[in-house]
Amino acid sequence: MSAIPTQHLSQPSLRERFHRRSLDHQRPLSLVTMGFTVVAFLCMVVVRELIRAPSSPLGYRLLCALVLALLVLAIPRAKSTTLFGAIGVAYELVLIGGLVLNASGLTHPLAWLLPAFVVIPICAAPLWLTPAHFATGSALFYAAAIALLRGKAHAPEVDAAVWTWVIAIGAPMAVVFHFGFYRFRRNHFLLESQLAQLAATDPLTGLQNRRSFVKHAEGRLETLAPGARISAIFLDIDSFKSLNDRFGHAVGDHALFQVARVLKDAVALYHSVSRIGGEEFALLIDDDLTGALQLAERLRLDIAAIERPDGHLTASFGVAEHRRGESFMVLLDRADEALLRAKQTGRNRVCAERALPFDALQPPFDDVLAPRYRWEDFYLVSHFQPLYSLSHQKQVGFEALLRGEHDDGTLVPPVVMFAPKPSSDEGALDRASHAVHLGNARRALPGDAWLFLNILPATFVADGYADQLTKIVRAAGLEPERVILEILESHGGSVDEMSRAAARYRQHGFLIAVDDFGAGQSNLDRLLRIRPDIVKLDGELIRATTHGTQQPILPKLVSLLHQAGMLVVVEGVETADELILAVESNVDFAQGFLLGRPAVEIAPPESVHRQIDDAFDVIAQGRAHQYALFESEMEPYRLELRRAADALRAGVTMDDAFALLATFKRCISCFLLDDTGRQIGHEVRGPAWSEDAASLQPVANPRDARWDHRPYFRNAVLLPGEAITSNPYLSLASGRPCIAVTLAAQLASGRCVMGVELDWSARDLPWPAGE
Structure with missing residues (x-):
């Protein structure tokens, strides 16, 4: 049985969409078929001219061909099914007239006309868009054909043959072709519509799903007329998890269905309503913030019933109104932030983004650039925390941190100050902080220091804010080149939007930093697309170590970021050991309580200079000690490897040559590689060899691979006869940190590289200096 849906095209809108879709599909096919027919007609005109018999004027027949060609050219411009059908009818009638003119004067015109009378309806049948078009076109065609046939006297057997071909063969086949093809197109359309609906619809509620909603909303914003207002409403059912947990998912599903029905009944057809996911719903309505708030309040009451x-x-x-130039996802994020405030302030309420309490984007800035600015029931003030260049051992910048201060001078707890509030807008506080920090930086910071200015992603990507922030910076007596915009780890802008925004800020001279790399949503893809000048590493990364050996990962991470063209700041330096690690890891800048706490006044840097200098001294001394320890650990392996090389040159077997080396405690295996890096024979296993790495079994056999791309092979070949020690690496065969000692030797069989792989996974082992 067919899997095609049995649904009929009874709805006018569905039928119209089917016919429009058929028009899109049929237009190229009709264009090719009818164009080919024009060429065929011209060929018949040429052949007719070669026959010596009276004929109608050639100009009339060529005029028919011209009209046919013009009708073909009109097909791509036919935007309605009616016009398309009219073109088809006109084309058939002109074609019949041309064929009759071409056959006039011949002794047996039916030999020219009969094939056309039969073939044309059959070939045209699949091209008619609707049965009405087919019936009209076929009726007119056969009416003209019958009139032409009845106008001539023919022998009875000729008439019988003609009518048999036309009525018994041509017409039935045309009917079969048309309705068969029409049914195929209809079923294909119904299946396509059903699949599109399933892909765009939430199956439980019947609303748009998130993907369809976002696509539709983005299309509406792209075609938004100047001055038109559009708003987003984001809602979340309160305590929905308890409903599922206590009463079962069937009850929860029924609640979702009822909420969806409330939303569909309450909004106009042209509004977009979606189940975003779980118990979250979203609406996009053609109204301003006030109208959206009123609708949200009505919906709240209906749902409460x-x-x-x-x-x-x-x-x-949560309700937000679209702002000029912003994307739909930014609009939805702002509505989501308002929803979060509604939930955190008691649930069952409507919250909206609020207008800025003051316009921090337009001059004059004198009031905003004051040392303190009144905000709700406290003042906004700036505290500055220094950043030090470790190589220069001096302060090079200060991060501005926002604080709230009561009238008596006590500080507002951050959890209170930054708590989402229905009457506040996080973006407004962010923009206000910029003006306050810039005003204080003008008075407090040294003239050659950078100012690190925190900025939310939503503010960073806001249309026009790059120009406005430049005005504020210059009004504060600074230049954008002294300001580093530090993008915070938060929602409010896609990576693509932030990348484009970063280019706008750089045009004004700002530097760009990304904060808290290694936490939250930050990742390498985000860095490589935004291309910040500076990356601030999350403080936890300075304490992160590798599994097993407990070696810090900071040096490798810093090296990676340097190779990507980014300077590195490490935050959270709180102890002398962490400062030493930062210096040893080649970090560019450091920040933390050890180097200076946030404060209104800038502290003298001399004591910090001494601490950094002491860290360099400790590293210099430790490097020499580390080198000595590592060399003393490796020397026995080098000596025994040289002895094994001499034994191999003397013709001793590999097992005997490596016999002593294979007894060393850390030896995993001894091996020989040919000049292409492939293993010769078997490896001689040592005490540290293990079969525990079962998960690496597919790559555990070193004889299956080439190793000439490894540094321990290349370096040995470059220095033949010398025992080379590699840096620690993760062994593909054992899955453990290893060190290889290798030596290139010339044996009777040819040049080879011999070596021993050592297990370097124990925590107490010395590593090469700088590793």
């Missing part, structure tokens, strides 16, 4: 087993459902709402 829905019963649940332990009372009534409630929902929290």
Whole structure:
């Protein structure tokens, strides 16, 4: 049985969409088929001219060909099914007229006309868009054909043959072709529509799913008329998890269905309504913030009337109005932030983004650039924390941190100051902080120091803010080149938007930093697309170590970022050991309580200079000690490897040559590689060899691989006869940190590289200096 849906095209809108879709599909096919028919007609005109018999004027027949060609050229411009059908009818009638003119004067015109009378309806049948077009075109075609046939006297057997071909063969086949093809197109359209609907619809509620909602919303914003207002409403059912946990998912699903029905009943058809996921819903409506708030309040009351087993459902709402130039995802994020405030301030309420309490984007800036600015029931003030260049051993910049201060001078706890509030806008506080910090930086910072200015992603990507922030910076007596914009780890902008915004800020002279790399959503893809000048590493990374050996990962991470063209700041330096690690890891700048706490006044840097200098001294001394320890550990392996090389040159077997070396405690295996890096014979296993790495079994056999790309092979070949010690590496065969000691030797069989792989996974082992 067919899997095609049995749904009929009874709905006018569905039928119209089917016919429009058929028009898109049929247009190229009709263009090719009808164009080919014009060429065929011209060929018949040429052949007719070669026959010596009276004929109609050639100009009339060529005029028919010209009209046919013009009708073909009109097909791509036919935007309606009616016009397309009219073109088809006109084309058939002109074609019949041309064929009759071409056959006039011949002794047996039916020999020219009969094939056309049969073939044309059959070939045209699949091209008609609708049965009405087919019936109209076929009726007119056969009416013209019958009139032409009846106008001539023919022998009875000729008439019988003609009518048999036309009525018994041509017409039935045309009917079969048209309705068969029409049914195929209809079923294909219904299946395509069903699949599109399933892909765009949430199966439980019947609303748009997130992907369809976002696509539709982005399309609406792209075609938004100047001055038009559009708003987003984000809502979340309160305590929905408890409903599922206590009463089962069937009850929860029924609640979701009822909420969806409330949303569909309350909004106009042209609004977009979606189930974003879980118990979250979103609406996009053609109204301003006030109208959206009123609608959200009505929806809140309607949802509160829905019963649940332990009372009534409630929902929290966040509302935001679209701002010129912003993307839909930024709009939705702002509505989501308002929703978060609604939930954190008691649930079952509507919260909206609020207008800025003051316009921090337009001059004059004198009031905003004051040392303190009144915000709610406290003042906004700036504290500055220094950043030091470790190589220069001096202060090079200060991060501005926002603090709240009561009238009596006590500080507002950060959890209170930054707590989401229905009456506040996080973006407004962010922009206000920039003006406050810039005003204080003008008075407090040294003239050659950078100012690190924290900025939320939503503010960073806001349309026009790069120009406005430049005005504020210059009004504070600074230049953008002295300001480093530090993008915080937060929602509010896609990576693509932040990348484009970074280019705008750089045009003004700002430097770009990314904060808290290694935490939250930060990743290498985000860095490589934004291309910040400076990366601030999360403080936890300075304490992160490798598994097993407990070696710090900071040096390798810093090296990677340097290779990507980014300077590195490590935050959270709180102890002398962490400062030493930062210096040893080649970090460019450091920040933390050890180097200076955030404060209103800038502390003298001399004591920190001594601490950094002491860290350099400790590293210099430790490097020499580390080198000595490592060399003393490796020397026995080098000596025995040279002895094994001499034994191999003397013709001793590999097992005997490596016999003593294979007894050393850390030896995993001894091996020989040919000049292409492939293993010769078997490896001689040592005490540290193990079969425990079962998960690496597919790559555990070193004889299956080439090793000439490894540094321990290349370095040995470059220095033949010398025992070379590699840096620690992760062994593909054993899955453990290892060190290889190798030596290139010339044996009777040819040049080879011999070596021993050592297990270097114990925590107490010395590593090469700088590793």
